[in-house]
Amino acid sequence: MTNSPKTAAIIVAAGRGLRAGGGGPKQYRTIGGRPVIARSMEPFCAHPQVSLVQPITNPDDVALFNEAVAGLNYRVPANGGATRQASVHAGLEALADQAPDIVLIHDAARPFVTAAVIERAIAAAQITGAAIPTAPVVDTIKVVNGDGHVEATPERAKLRIAQTPQAFRFDVILAAHRRAAAEGRDDFTDDAALAEWAGLTVATFEGDPANMKLTTPEDFSREEARLAASLGDIRMGTGYDVHAFGEGDHLMICGVRVPHTKGFLAHSDGDVGLHALVDAILGALANGDIGSHFPPSDPQWKGAASDKFLEYAVGRVTARGGKIANLEVTLICERPKIGPLRDAMRTRISEISGVPVSRVAVKATTSERLGFTGREEGIAATAAATIRLPWVD
Structure with a gap:
C-alpha cells in the first residue's frame, strides 16, 4: 500500500434514532444551531486525505438530508438497510467500483469527530488493516444478571469505549460483510465485531472523549450546554x-x-x-x-x-x-x-x-x-x- 492511500468515508445515517425523543431522526436535529449530520460529515468532506464521502440514508429522508448538508461535497447517498450492518454493507458496495484502499465508517450521530482522529484512523488502517478509536472507561463496570444481581466486576484497565470512525482496508472489510450476508449473520452492532468474527485482528488507536454518540434527549442537552460554554x-x-x-x-x-x-x-x-x-x-x-x-x-x-x-x-x-x-x-x-x-x-x-x-x-x-x-x-x-x-x- 502506498504512503498516500485512496481513502473513502462512509457516513451511516439511515437510522430512526427513536431513543433521542421527538423531533424526527436525530441526525437531522440541530446541535449548536447546525444539523447533527452536517457536523458529522463536514470533517470528512473537508479533510485533505479523504477522497470520497459516501452517505447512507433512509430514502424517506431525501429532503431532510439535502437541506441539512447543502454545500458539502459527497457522493450520491446509498439507501440504508433494516440494520446498521446492512446499511454499512450497502455503503461498501456503493464504493466497490471506486476501489479505495481504506474506508472509514462513521456514525452520523457522532457530530464532534475531529481532523486529528480522522488522521489517526487512516494511519492505523495503513499499518494494521483494521483499527478502531477507543476511550478509557472511567467508571467501574458491573456484569448484572437477569435478576438484577451483580455477577462480576471486569478489570477496568482492560475496558475501552469503542468509537467511530472505524478504519479498515477496503477489500478485507467488504469481503467480511459479504461473507456475513451470505451466512445470514446480521447481528453485529459495529464493524469491529464483524471483523473479529471474520478472523481479523482489530487494533485500537487514541479516540477522543468529546467524540460522543448522541442517543438520548439528555445527550442533546448536555452537548448543547458544552458547546455554549466552549463559545x-x-x-x-x-x-x-x-x-x-x-x-x-x-x-x-x-x-x-x-x-x-x-x-x-x-x-x-x-x-x-x-x-x-x-x-x-x-x-x-x-x-x-x-x-x-x-x-x-x-x-x-x-x-x-x-x-x-x-x-x-x-x-x-x-x-x-x-x-x-x-x-x-x-x-x-x-x-x-x-x-x-x-x-x-x-x-x-x-x-x-x-x-x-x-x-x-x-x-x-x-x-x-x-x-x-x-x-x-x-x-x-x-x-x-x-x-x-x-x-x-
Whole structure:
C-alpha cells in the first residue's frame, strides 16, 4: 500500500434514532444551531486525505438530508438497510467500483469527530488493516444478571469505549460483510465485531472523549450546554454603509429586490443592508472591512450580488469554530417603505447567513427629511452583529 492511500468515508445515517425523543431522526436535529449530520460529515468532506464521502440514508429522508448538508461535497447517498450492518454493507458496495484502499465508517450521530482522529484512523488502517478509536472507561463496570444481581466486576484497565470512525482496508472489510450476508449473520452492532468474527485482528488507536454518540434527549442537552460554554468569547461588531440613487427601476435591500423609481449607484448591486452586515461581522472578528476583502477596484465584483459577500463573512466565523448569535440592520430612508418588506428581508438574511430568522432583526427609520436621506438622494444602513467564538488567549 502506498504512503498516500485512496481513502473513502462512509457516513451511516439511515437510522430512526427513536431513543433521542421527538423531533424526527436525530441526525437531522440541530446541535449548536447546525444539523447533527452536517457536523458529522463536514470533517470528512473537508479533510485533505479523504477522497470520497459516501452517505447512507433512509430514502424517506431525501429532503431532510439535502437541506441539512447543502454545500458539502459527497457522493450520491446509498439507501440504508433494516440494520446498521446492512446499511454499512450497502455503503461498501456503493464504493466497490471506486476501489479505495481504506474506508472509514462513521456514525452520523457522532457530530464532534475531529481532523486529528480522522488522521489517526487512516494511519492505523495503513499499518494494521483494521483499527478502531477507543476511550478509557472511567467508571467501574458491573456484569448484572437477569435478576438484577451483580455477577462480576471486569478489570477496568482492560475496558475501552469503542468509537467511530472505524478504519479498515477496503477489500478485507467488504469481503467480511459479504461473507456475513451470505451466512445470514446480521447481528453485529459495529464493524469491529464483524471483523473479529471474520478472523481479523482489530487494533485500537487514541479516540477522543468529546467524540460522543448522541442517543438520548439528555445527550442533546448536555452537548448543547458544552458547546455554549466552549463559545465563551462573545464579540460585537457594527457596520455602516450608504449608496446614492441613480438610474434604475429597482433596489436590492437586504437581499430583496424592491421595485423603485431609481436604482443604486454602486460597483456591486449596492445592497446597503447586506454591506453593513458584512462590515459588522468582519468587525466582530477584527478582520478588516468589506472593502479590504472585496475592493471596488477589482472588476470581478462589478454588479456582484451582495449575497456572496455575506456568505463569505459568515464563512469566516465558521472557519474560526464560532457561530453568529444575532444580526440587526437599521435602514435609514424616506422611501421605499420598509415596513411591508421587513419579514421578507429578515427571511432572506436568514437564508443567506444560516442564522435562524428569530435571531435576525430589520428596522427602519427616516431622517425627518433632513440630510441626503431626507432629500431622497440615497439610503444609509447601520448594522450590528453578535458572534461567539471559542476562547483563545
